[in-house]
Amino acid sequence: MNRRRVGPPGAGKQAAASSSPWRTSRERRHDRAVKREAVIRAAAQAFNEKGYHNTSLDDIAARLEVTKPTVYYYVSNKEQLLFQCFVAGVEQIRAAFRQVRELRAPGRARLNAVLRHYGEAVASEFGWCMVRAEDQDLSPAMSRHIKALKSEIDQGIRRLIREGIQDGSIAPCDPKMTAFALAGALNWIAHWYRGNQSMTGAAIAAAFVTIFESGLRPRGSALKVAAGVRTRRGMRA
Amino acid sequence: MNRRRVGPPGAGKQAAASSSPWRTSRERRHDRAVKREAVIRAAAQAFNEKGYHNTSLDDIAARLEVTKPTVYYYVSNKEQLLFQCFVAGVEQIRAAFRQVRELRAPGRARLNAVLRHYGEAVASEFGWCMVRAEDQDLSPAMSRHIKALKSEIDQGIRRLIREGIQDGSIAPCDPKMTAFALAGALNWIAHWYRGNQSMTGAAIAAAFVTIFESGLRPRGSALKVAAGVRTRRGMRA
DNA sequence: CGACCTCTTTACCCGCGGGTAGGATGACTA
DNA sequence: TAGTCATCCTACCCGCGGGTAAAGAGGTCG
Numbered sequence: 001m002n003r004r005r006v007g008p009p010g011a012g013k014q015a016a017a018s019s020s021p022w023r024t025s026r027e028r029r030h031d032r033a034v035k036r037e038a039v040i041r042a043a044a045q046a047f048n049e050k051g052y053h054n055t056s057l058d059d060i061a062a063r064l065e066v067t068k069p070t071v072y073y074y075v076s077n078k079e080q081l082l083f084q085c086f087v088a089g090v091e092q093i094r095a096a097f098r099q100v101r102e103l104r105a106p107g108r109a110r111l112n113a114v115l116r117h118y119g120e121a122v123a124s125e126f127g128w129c130m131v132r133a134e135d136q137d138l139s140p141a142m143s144r145h146i147k148a149l150k151s152e153i154d155q156g157i158r159r160l161i162r163e164g165i166q167d168g169s170i171a172p173c174d175p176k177m178t179a180f181a182l183a184g185a186l187n188w189i190a191h192w193y194r195g196n197q198s199m200t201g202a203a204i205a206a207a208f209v210t211i212f213e214s215g216l217r218p219r220g221s222a223l224k225v226a227a228g229v230r231t232r233r234g235m236r237a
Numbered sequence: 238m239n240r241r242r243v244g245p246p247g248a249g250k251q252a253a254a255s256s257s258p259w260r261t262s263r264e265r266r267h268d269r270a271v272k273r274e275a276v277i278r279a280a281a282q283a284f285n286e287k288g289y290h291n292t293s294l295d296d297i298a299a300r301l302e303v304t305k306p307t308v309y310y311y312v313s314n315k316e317q318l319l320f321q322c323f324v325a326g327v328e329q330i331r332a333a334f335r336q337v338r339e340l341r342a343p344g345r346a347r348l349n350a351v352l353r354h355y356g357e358a359v360a361s362e363f364g365w366c367m368v369r370a371e372d373q374d375l376s377p378a379m380s381r382h383i384k385a386l387k388s389e390i391d392q393g394i395r396r397l398i399r400e401g402i403q404d405g406s407i408a409p410c411d412p413k414m415t416a417f418a419l420a421g422a423l424n425w426i427a428h429w430y431r432g433n434q435s436m437t438g439a440a441i442a443a444a445f446v447t448i449f450e451s452g453l454r455p456r457g458s459a460l461k462v463a464a465g466v467r468t469r470r471g472m473r474a
Numbered sequence: 475c476g477a478c479c480t481c482t483t484t485a486c487c488c489g490c491g492g493g494t495a496g497g498a499t500g501a502c503t504a
Numbered sequence: 505t506a507g508t509c510a511t512c513c514t515a516c517c518c519g520c521g522g523g524t525a526a527a528g529a530g531g532t533c534g
Binding site for chain 2: 050051052053054108111132134136137161164168169170171173174177178180181182183184185186187188189191192204207208210211212213214215216217218219
């Protein structure tokens with residue numbers, strides 16, 4: 001089970017293996033950085049499909065058509081691998097924040113822009129690692145690091161919400177709870193979205209943003225039907 | 238590390254161990270069902286704190302101040318344990334649906350009632366197992382079973398949304414995407430909520446429902462500020 | 475008392491998988 | 505041609521943890 005696949009070239013049953021620098025060309029010189037990145041990507045895909053604990057380093061190696069020690073030649077250990085995937089995902093979102101920062105628009109529009117990028121990132125190949133990576137899987141040091149990055153994003157969203165409330169583009173609300181709700185809905189995409197879906201990540205993110213914006217309660221002056229009913233105490237068990 | 242703790246009674250450092258039928262009374266006769274349930278609860282708490290894969294059966298046993306084989310006396314294997322926790326959590330939600338079914342109220346109110354119970358369940362001790370249990374951790378048979386239960390809940394939410402749209406209490410929207418967004422936001426509670434928080438699960442659920450209802454965009458006839466701006470194409474990278 | 479049953483323990487098995495030692499296999503240099 | 509370096513492999517270690525065999529430890533009933 002440790003042996004390298006040597007069957008007829010091009011007969012790889014592994015659906016993924018999109019582009020392994022090893023498979024594609026037999027030349028050895030191929031820049032360390034490129035191969036290292038390929039390892040990260042392969043790990044992300046494997047984690048995404050099977051989960052962190054159900055993915056062995058042999059799996060990742062097989063996906064690249066190499067052996068386990070080769071993987072270890074490019075990355076120090078499994079934890080580091082997960083961490084790198086995480087960072088790759090988070091970096092997309094941080095980029096979105098930077099991009100939005102220099103933007104002349106009301107708070108809600110800026111928030112929506114960030115949320116769309118956020119959703120896209122979660123639906124990307126690194127989405128799983130960014131979202132479902134448990135703190136318990138990492139050493140205390142890395143766990144702290146990740147928590148800090150997550151917190152930074154959370155604070156960024158809250159900030160946009162506050163700014164939106166201030167400039168009147170967002171209805172008054174609790175920024176903390178609202179941020180949790182928005183981020184939660186988007187994060188959850190990583191739990192059900194598989195790449196081979198009909199909708200693209202961007203489309204899903206856009207749909208979600210629309211829902212958040214409008215809310216469930218009908219708008220407009222017309223049909224104020226059933227508006228007085230509201231919650232009606234007594235149905236809460 | 239397999240030995241049972243025998244220190245001074247009442248000096249348990251384990252914060253949990255809320256009520257172990259073994260710890261509380263030395264009598265042997267204590268009904269099998271009660272102890273079995275205690276095992277399930279202990280497992281749920283352990284999974285909740287450390288994750289499924291980072292929890293060994295020795296951990297669960299230690300939490301109850303017994304040994305591993307005792308746990309196996311009440312449950313067949315670890316997978317079964319996770320499954321039971323999952324079912325316990327889902328059952329709360331199914332109960333909410335049953336309860337709401339026989340209710341004369343517009344769709345949105347019924348949906349909100351379900352969502353509140355849903356949020357409470359996710360914040361409960363079985364929330365983690367219900368929400369974060371990965372399909373890959375279970376045998377194909379159980380995975381199918383769980384998928385079916387989840388799908389049932391999803392369909393129930395979609396149905397309430399459709400009914401709400403029909404009776405005019407919910408604004409027209411895509412039921413599928415909306416259900417994903419709502420359930421996602423609530424599910425995510427299990428990722429950040431720890432019991433010892435200031436807010437109770439019910440309070441969080443209520444806050445979320447309010448956010449979903451109203452949406453971010455300000456309502457009312459007054460201050461239509463910044464309403465014409467909307468999305469503004471060109472900021473989408 | 476002795477047979478039997480329920481419950482819990484001690485002591486063990488063993489495979490999976492993270493991680494490593496050290497040896498090929500070239501390519502490039504001198 | 506010999507030496508050096510980067511790369512990748514074969515072969516192995518070993519601990520953790522799921523799971524089990526079989527032996528107490530009491531309690532109950534005849």
